[in-house]
Amino acid sequence: MKKNRQKHSQLTFFLLFSLLLPTMLLSHSIIPKPQHFQARQGTFTLTQQTNYTSNTSYANPAISYLKNHLKRNAGYTLTQNKKAEILFVYNPKKVKKSEGYHLNIQKKKILIEARDKAGFFYAVVSLMQMMDAEIWRENNKKSKQKKWHIPACDIQDYPRYQWRGLMLDSSRNFFSVSYVKKFVDRMAQHKLNRFHWHLTDDEGWRIEINHYPLLTKVGASRGPGTKLPFSTYPAMRGPKNKRQSGYYSQKEIREIVTYAKARSIEVLPEIDLPGHAKAAIVSYPKLLQDPNDKSSYRSVQKVHNNTINPAGESTYVFLDTVIKEVSTLFPFGYIHLGGDEVPKGAWQKSPAVTNLMKRKGFKTKKEIEGYFFSRLDRILSKHHKKMIVWQEVAKNRASVRRDTTYMAWKSPKAGYAMAQQRKSTILAPVHYLYFDQQYVRSKKEPGHTWSTPVSTQKTYSFKPKASRYIKGVEACLWSETLLNTHIADYLAWPRTFALSEVAWTEQKQRKWSDFQKRKKVGLKRLKMQGIHYRGR
Ligand code: ACM
Numbered sequence: 001m002k003k004n005r006q007k008h009s010q011l012t013f014f015l016l017f018s019l020l021l022p023t024m025l026l027s028h029s030i031i032p033k034p035q036h037f038q039a040r041q042g043t044f045t046l047t048q049q050t051n052y053t054s055n056t057s058y059a060n061p062a063i064s065y066l067k068n069h070l071k072r073n074a075g076y077t078l079t080q081n082k083k084a085e086i087l088f089v090y091n092p093k094k095v096k097k098s099e100g101y102h103l104n105i106q107k108k109k110i111l112i113e114a115r116d117k118a119g120f121f122y123a124v125v126s127l128m129q130m131m132d133a134e135i136w137r138e139n140n141k142k143s144k145q146k147k148w149h150i151p152a153c154d155i156q157d158y159p160r161y162q163w164r165g166l167m168l169d170s171s172r173n174f175f176s177v178s179y180v181k182k183f184v185d186r187m188a189q190h191k192l193n194r195f196h197w198h199l200t201d202d203e204g205w206r207i208e209i210n211h212y213p214l215l216t217k218v219g220a221s222r223g224p225g226t227k228l229p230f231s232t233y234p235a236m237r238g239p240k241n242k243r244q245s246g247y248y249s250q251k252e253i254r255e256i257v258t259y260a261k262a263r264s265i266e267v268l269p270e271i272d273l274p275g276h277a278k279a280a281i282v283s284y285p286k287l288l289q290d291p292n293d294k295s296s297y298r299s300v301q302k303v304h305n306n307t308i309n310p311a312g313e314s315t316y317v318f319l320d321t322v323i324k325e326v327s328t329l330f331p332f333g334y335i336h337l338g339g340d341e342v343p344k345g346a347w348q349k350s351p352a353v354t355n356l357m358k359r360k361g362f363k364t365k366k367e368i369e370g371y372f373f374s375r376l377d378r379i380l381s382k383h384h385k386k387m388i389v390w391q392e393v394a395k396n397r398a399s400v401r402r403d404t405t406y407m408a409w410k411s412p413k414a415g416y417a418m419a420q421q422r423k424s425t426i427l428a429p430v431h432y433l434y435f436d437q438q439y440v441r442s443k444k445e446p447g448h449t450w451s452t453p454v455s456t457q458k459t460y461s462f463k464p465k466a467s468r469y470i471k472g473v474e475a476c477l478w479s480e481t482l483l484n485t486h487i488a489d490y491l492a493w494p495r496t497f498a499l500s501e502v503a504w505t506e507q508k509q510r511k512w513s514d515f516q517k518r519k520k521v522g523l524k525r526l527k528m529q530g531i532h533y534r535g536r
Contacts, residue, residue, distance in 0.1 A: 028151070029129060029130070030129045030130065031501065031515075031519070031522045032500040032504035032505045033501055033504075033510065034156075035158060035505065036154075037153060037154075040106070044107060044149070044152060045148070050084075051086070052078055052079075052080055052084045053082060055088070055090055056088065061263070061264070062117070062121040063078075063120075065262075069128060073137050074135075074145055075144035090113075091115065092115040094113050097158035098115065098116055098119070098158075099159050099193070100156075100157060100159070101119040101120065101122055101123035101158075102123075103154075104153075105130075105152050112127070122264070125191065126155060130150050131148045132145065132149075133524040136528040138529045139530065159503070159504045161472030163193075163503075164192045164499075165192065165195070165426065165428075165474030166195065166474065167270075167474060167478075168183055169198040169476075170479070171201035172204070172479040173482045174206060174247075175485070179485050180197075182529075182531075183195075184259060186492075186496070186531065187496075191504050192503065194265065194268055195266070196474060197267055198270045199269055199270060200270070200276070201277075202301065203229060204221075204222060205219030207271075208247060209322055211325065212318070214284060215284070218282060222245075223244050227282040250325075257329070257331065267330055267332055268330075268335070271326065271336070272337075272340070273319070273337050273338045273372075274310055274342060274369070275338070275342040276338060277307060278304075287314040290309045290351065292351045293349060295345055295347060297343045298345075299343040300343070305346075309352060310347070310368055310369070311347075311353045311368075323385070324383055327383040327384070333385060333386055334386050334388050336388040336389065339389040339390045339396075347365065369396040371398070374399045381401065386404065386405070387404045387405070388405045389405075390407050394423060404424065405424040405471060406424070407426045408427055409428045409430055409476070414429075415470065419469035419470050420467075423469060424471055426471050426472055430451045432458060432462040433473065434451060435475050435477045436479070436480070439453060446490060448480065448481055456495050459502070460498040460501065460502070460510075460512055460515060489533060490532050492533075493531060493533035494522065494523060494533055497518075
């Protein structure tokens with residue numbers, strides 16, 4: 001009998017221990033990991049009787065976000081009441097860093113303090129990540145959860161980098177407005193704040209420009225009966241022998257910008273120039289080509305003659321108008337103008353370019369590229385915008401404004417070298433942050449193979465060096481192989497978890513083993529949202 005009891009208590013201990021162990025090890029499942037987290041005794045329980053109060057309009061987008069999720073998944077409307085349990089308080093004395101927040105959860109009260117919209121938004125996102133994953137559910141399931149338990153804790157949090165970016169290539173394969181919104185929402189959920197939107201390339205011009213309607217009438221279709229190439233892969237929504245079209249109207253662009261803004265995300269449009277411009281060239285050959293140019297060349301992606309003429313005044317008239325319209329659509333202070341991979345052989349047999357070189361005393365192609373970007377920077381300045389370009393432009397000796405920002409994609413080293421020259425730099429190194437690449441080398445895996453594979457652990461292992469000239473980090477989801485949204489999601493997740501933590505969390509707080517545990521819960525949240533992902 002005594003032996004039995006002993007056995008029984010051993011079993012109870014074992015059961016209790018194995019039940020508690022995962023929660024003991026995992027104090028929270030917030031991604032990206034906050035800078036300071038302290039667990040406290042007890043639990044706050046959110047019910048249909050819970051109210052909020054706020055003393056600042058900065059908290060409004062965060063409150064709307066929380067309200068929408070509760071409405072959808074708990075079936076009730078969180079309302080404002082003086083005697084509330086959730087308090088949104090503007091407190092720039094307590095929260096010193098922009099985008100930072102203080103989240104204090106007690107048994108009977110939740111205090112949220114911040115100094116700006118982003119801070120309040122991120123506090124709410126952290127709060128929701130501490131609730132059951134059901135809170136993120138997207139479909140309207142019948143059973144509504146009535147109570148939401150949130151462990152008491154104190155969080156002081158802020159981002160390591162001001163630039164936490166993710167790029168989506170809508171040119172090589174076109175994504176619907178609703179997919180782009182989902183993409184942006186997932187970014188916000190992980191505290192990423194720069195949506196870099198690659199809107200033009202050889203395979204398609206995807207942004208409506210009122211003054212130049214052919215850009216989308218001609219330049220937004222590829223396949224049979226068009227002048228545009230497929231990349232090495234077929235297009236989304238069909239085989240190579242089918243015509244593919246798609247672009248965003250100005251109304252749709254405004255809608256996406258507003259949607260992003262409500263989630264503390266700025267949208268950075270990219271118009272890729274002077275290479276990667278086949279779609280623009282076939283739409284307006286008279287404006288963008290030297291008619292006597294006999295050059296014949298291919299880009300690294302094997303696209304024939306895809307580079308616009310830097311020596312014709314009509315090029316700059318065209319770009320001035322395009323940039324003017326782009327500037328009014330996107331309120332963000334920067335426009336990305338490409339500058340990558342100008343093909344060997346471009347302009348070699350162009351009399352107009354030869355003439356320009358003579359006039360200006362240029363000896364090399366790089367100097368012509370420099371001239372091109374100097375002129376573009378002047379156009380941007382006229383429209384009150386600053387320039388972002390790929391790293392190639394840093395070598396062009398372009399005379400551009402000091403606050404031009406360079407994206408280093410070939411290696412971290414290239415980025416550090418630019419930062420050392422006091423150039424404002426964003427790190428997007430291919431070996432860590434190109435999410436179009438396969439996770440592991442295998443015929444069964446989707447994704448590109450032109451670089452090395454990028455596993456989630458590889459992304460997580462990126463340790464950017466500290467420098468005041470490094471604005472932040474960004475990952476790129478190029479879309480040649482993104483033949484459907486299933487593949488797009490698979491390639492983005494869970495690598496984007498790792499990106500968010502590289503971008504947000506101080507190096508000393510980051511640990512792969514700890515990240516892996518939170519990643520499991522993160523994937524559960526994505527599942528609720530119907531997002532496809534890779535398990536490991
Ligand atoms: C790039 O990957 N061409 C920026």
